[in-house]
Structure formats: C-alpha cells, structure tokens
C-alpha cells in the first residue's frame with residue numbers, strides 16, 4: 001500500500017495487548033542461540049526486525065521453531081555456531097546488526113554482514129574499533145566506519161581491557177558486552193565519553209543475568225565480564241510488551257480523551273521507555289499503572305514541555321508529535337542519537353511537523369516545536385522515511401480533527417505489523433461530558449440533573465458512590481481509617497441508580513445516604529486513594545451516548561479530564577448552609593443551621609486539603625457562583641457554555 005488516509009478521530013478509548021519488545025526479543029534470541037540448552041521464548045515479537053535475526057541465526061546453524069504465534073523455541077549452540085562461513089543480510093535492523101557483528105567477530109569464522117542502503121549509512125566504527133582491540137579482524141567493504149563488513153578468522157588477544165565510545169549509540173556497548181563471554185577470559189570494558197541511552201544497556205545486563213552471566217558494573221564507565229562466564233538457558237523466558245510501541249497508544253489516550261490501557265508493560269518493566277508515561281504525565285495526562293499495564297487519559301489539550309529525553313530516545317518521538325497538541329513551545333533535548341537511526345529523525349521530524357503548521361527549530365541534538373496557533377493543517381501528506389516510528393507517531397495527527405495521509409504505512413512492519421489496525425480499533429464515537437464540580441450544597445446535583453434532563457443526557461451523582469461506601473462501612477462495621485477494608489467495600493459495592501432513586505443490594509437507600517452521619521463518613525472515605533481508585537472505572541462507565549452530566553469534586557480533573565465543559569459551581573458557605581437546611585426540612589429530616597454551617601466548613605476543608613484528588617477548580621474549568629442565582633439561571637449558564645463548546649479534538653492554541 002502506497003499510502004493510508006486517516007480520517008479525523010473523535011475519541012480514543014479501549015485496551016491494547018502490546019506486541020513483544022523489539023529490544024528484548026532480539027537480545028533474547030541471540031542469547032538463547034549462544035546458550036547451552038533449549039530456551040522457550042514466550043511473547044516474542046514477530047516483525048521484520050526479529051525475522052531478520054531469526055533468519056541470520058538459521059544461516060548460522062541455530063535450530064529454532066515457532067510454536068503458537070508469539071512463542072519460539074531455540075536450541076542453543078553453547079557458544080559456537082555450527083556454520084563458520086556465511087553471508088548474512090540484516091536489513092535495517094540495528095538490534096541484529098550490531099550484536100551479530102560483535103558475536104561473529106569473536107567466533108573464529110568468516111562472515112559477511114550486509115544491510116539495506118540506510119544500514120550502510122549508520123555508523124559502526126566505534127564497535128569495530130573496540131573489537132579490533134580484542135584481536136578481531138574486520139574489514140569495511142564500503143565506506144570506512146560503516147557496514148557492510150567482512151569478518152575473518154582471528155587470534156583473539158586476552159589482554160583484558162577494551163575501550164569503547166558511549167556517546168553515538170548504546171548498542172555498541174550492548175553488542176560488545178553480549179559477545180564478551182565468548183572470549184572466555186576476564187575482560188573489562190571502559191566506556192569513553194558519556195554513555196547515552198543507559199536504560200537500553202540495563203536491558204542488556206538484565207537479560208545476560210537471566211542467561212547466567214553477571215556483568216560487574218562500576219557506574220556507567222566500567223563493565224567487567226569474568227572469565228569462564230557461559231550462557232545457560234533459563235528454560236522459559238517471557239518477553240515484555242514493547243514500551244516504545246506503548247507510547248503511541250498512551251499518547252492517543254491523553255490526546256483522544258481515553259482511557260487507553262496497554263497490556264504487557266507496567267511498573268515492573270525493565271524497559272527504559274516505560275518512563276515515557278512520566279513525561280506524558282508532565283504534559284498533563286493522567287496515568288494509572290499496574291505491574292504489567294499502563295493506562296492514560298487526558299485533557300486532549302496538553303501542556304508544553306522542556307525536557308532532556310536522552311533516557312527515552314525512541315518514545316521521545318511520540319513527545320514531538322504530542323507537542324502539536326500542547327499550545328506553546330515544547331523543547332526536546334539531548335536526542336543526538338536520532339541522527340543515526342532508521343533515518344535522520346531530527347530532520348525528518350522537523351520536516352513533517354512543519355507540514356502540520358508547527359514552527360520547528362532543529363538543532364544538532366534538539367528540537368523546538370511550537371504548535372500551530374489555529375489548529376493543525378488539514379490533509380498533510382506525511383513522508384515516513386522507511387522509519388516505522390515516523391509512521392506510528394504521525395497517526396496521532398488524526399486526533400487533531402483533521403485528515404492526514406501517511407505514506408508507505410507498511411514500514412511499521414519493522415516492529416508492529418498490524419499497528420494501524422490496532423490503532424484504529426481504539427476509535428470511539430465522541431460522547432460529550434459536562435463535568436460539574438464544587439463544594440457541598442453549592443447546587444451541583446440540582447443543576448446537573450436539570451441540565452441532563454434538558455439535553456437528554458445521562459446523569460452521574462458521583463458523591464452518591466462515596467456516600468454508599470460510607471453507608472456500607474457503617475453497616476459492616478469497617479472503620480473510617482481502614483483503607484484496605486473500605487477499598488474492598490468500594491470494589492464490591494452492589495449499587496443501582498434508577499429514576500433518582502438508589503439501591504444498595506436489594507435495599508432502597510435514597511434517603512439513608514443523605515443523613516449527616518453518612519455525609520461526614522463520605523468525606524472521610526473519599527480521602528483514601530485506594531477507595532477513589534476502586535470507584536474510578538465505575539464512574540467512567542456512566543459515559544454513554546448521547547452524553548453525560550457528572551457532578552462531584554474531581555469530575556473535570558480526574559474522572560473525565562477530557563470533559564467538553566467543566567464547571568466549578570460554588571456559593572458562599574452561609575448560602576450553602578441555608579440551602580441544605582431547607583432541603584433537609586423539606587425531606588422531614590431534623591437539622592440545625594449552625595451545625596450545618598460548621599459541617600460544611602469542615603467538609604470543605606477536608607475535601608480541599610486531602611492529597612488524593614482534592615477539591616479545587618482546575619485551570620480549564622469555569623467558575624459559576626450561584627450565591628445570587630436562581631436554579632434556572634444556573635442551569636441556563638451551564639447550557640450556554642455547552643452550546644458554545646467547540647467539540648472534540650481541538651489541537652493547537
């Protein structure tokens with residue numbers, strides 16, 4: 001396919017099972033091949049780059065077979081490839097080319113390593129230089145310092161020390177370290193200059209350890225592989241999902257409303273790119289993380305950023321495109337390695353972002369991106385430079401309310417063959433939300449319900465959920481400070497809302513949850529992060545066509561950060577105490593106005609001072625003080641804002 005046209009996407013939400021990590025897959029394949037014993041690799045990535053590695057290994061005499069779509073069984077050769085003479089075609093796969101160069105250079109055979117033309121423009125001199133120090137004999141078949149390479153038999157020197165530059169690509173160090181156990185003698189690697197992309201080296205060390213080889217490390221300067229270290233199969237090994245691939249979906253959640261959840265990487269990940277989630281959070285996304293999943297949602301309009309992203313070089317490309325959705329100027333620093341990737345990514349990114357109306361300043365190792373002031377340019381035709389990440393990143397443009405054409409979309413096969421299918425599977429119709437937050441008795445519930453009626457929208461009284469947890473806790477004798485106990489109640493809560501009435505299990509509790517005792521209890525249980533977390537998905541499930549009006553304390557800030565309209569509804573404490581008094585009297589419940597005023601003040605303080613989702617007006621909410629308004633006037637004010645709202649997918653300033 002020459003191009004793929006993406007239509008504007010209103011909203012993104014859902015979950016995605018990530019393909020296996022490319023970095024982990026190719027390292028694992030090589031280590032499994034070198035190891036003694038059979039390794040069952042679970043969750044292996046099946047893509048162009050891993051096929052390049054698999055094919056090369058087969059040429060070298062390594063036996064492997066797929067079992068199921070993501071599992072591969074490799075029979076190790078215990079450090080010596082059966083085939084001692086071969087020509088290997090390694091495409092544009094850096095994760096195959098560099099490590100195989102190192103391993104074959106120390107393998108006593110005759111090999112030729114070639115790639116696609118772009119691979120022949122990607123430097124490898126620093127690695128060759130280091131291997132030559134060990135006695136390896138390597139010739140450049142084309143340009144000095146670049147592939148293709150010829151490797152000859154050599155007498156290796158065991159002088160114990162080798163120096164390698166660390167500031168062009170961390171893959172050189174990775175390749176060298178993985179090959180060192182083949183020498184059989186203790187060898188110390190000294191990194192010259194600052195080591196870039198350190199997290200990738202950590203992946204290498206981690207995987208070598210799983211295959212039985214411990215690299216002794218002194219800072220990021222000295223690495224020692226002890227003589228006699230040999231790779232041993234761990235038996236079964238699981239490949240994590242690809243954290244770089246996760247970045248597109250997490251960004252889609254932040255820009256497209258979300259929540260979007262990726263399965264396969266999380267808190268326990270060994271991949272550096274998992275830190276992309278932190279960067280996205282700095283840009284205003286809301287992130288939740290479990291051991292092996294991450295979820296993002298966000299306000300669609302992000303915050304610009306000025307950051308050193310050396311630690312997440314691949315996912316940093318996603319930040320560059322996300323910058324289109326962050327009114328202002330975003331600066332991405334210390335990304336010089338982009339120049340020697342699949343393409344010169346700094347130049348490519350600058351050229352393509354400009355097509356969308358962004359102003360881009362390009363430096364030797366930085367990009368400064370100012371988002372277009374009046375929305376993205378429609379109908380841009382994006383070149384992808386045979387770079388899978390360019391194609392994947394720019395799919396996000398469709399969330400900016402404009403169509404976009406991606407040229408050569410098939411280049412995603414390098415790491416994620418069905419990327420676009422999975423990406424488009426997250427499309428959702430837009431379901432507008434009106435979020436009304438504010439203090440107790442400001443009139444949120446009354447106004448929200450009437451607005452919902454007028455628009456024919458669904459209504460969520462989020463406070464009722466906290467009240468229900470409090471009531472359930474009173475019934476079950478769970479104390480207000482028992483976070484785990486309250487969390488369990490919140491998770492198991494059996495509630496039903498119907499025509500303004502509320503049931504807990506089989507019992508109608510519409511009035512019971514309005515008692516003063518439950519009111520106080522609600523604001524106590526609401527302080528616990530675990531309780532709030534347990535109620536989050538339940539609240540989000542209320543978002544159903546044609547729309548939702550939700551009231552509470554954190555509707556606009558946490559639960560529906562992409563709400564079309566955000567209102568902070570308030571009134572003076574005295575007015576609110578009066579209103580509550582009248583309300584209780586009408587229900588025939590007893591009340592004292594002074595006590596109510598005290599309660600309101602105490603609850604305001606608790607709600608606004610707690611650390612989890614405190615009650616506060618978020619920057620993008622508009623203030624509506626109803627002290628001097630009638631209910632109808634307040635309702636009209638909200639409806640007016642809704643009618644004036646511009647709809648989904650607003651990009652730029």
Ligand SMILES: Nc1ncnc2c1ncn2[C@@H]1O[C@H](COP(=O)(O)OP(=O)(O)O)[C@@H](O)[C@H]1O
Nearest residue numbers: 440441442443444445446579583626629630631
């Ligand atoms: N703008 C308003 N003017 C006068 N009374 C109002 C107004 N808004 C709400 N009320 C009354 O105040 C009382 C408290 O409102 P409620 O919706 O329960 O507040 P909240 O949900 O914020 O706690 C209700 O009896 C309601 O009729």
Ligand SMILES: Nc1ccn([C@@H]2O[C@H](COP(=O)(O)OP(=O)(O)O)[C@@H](O)[C@H]2O)c(=O)n1
Nearest residue numbers: 440441462463464466522523526552553554
């Ligand atoms: N989204 C929400 C809604 C309520 N709450 C808590 O739940 C309590 C009861 O909420 P509510 O909205 O029914 O209370 P009132 O505003 O009606 O008094 C509040 O005091 C808050 O502490 C919350 O923390 N977050």
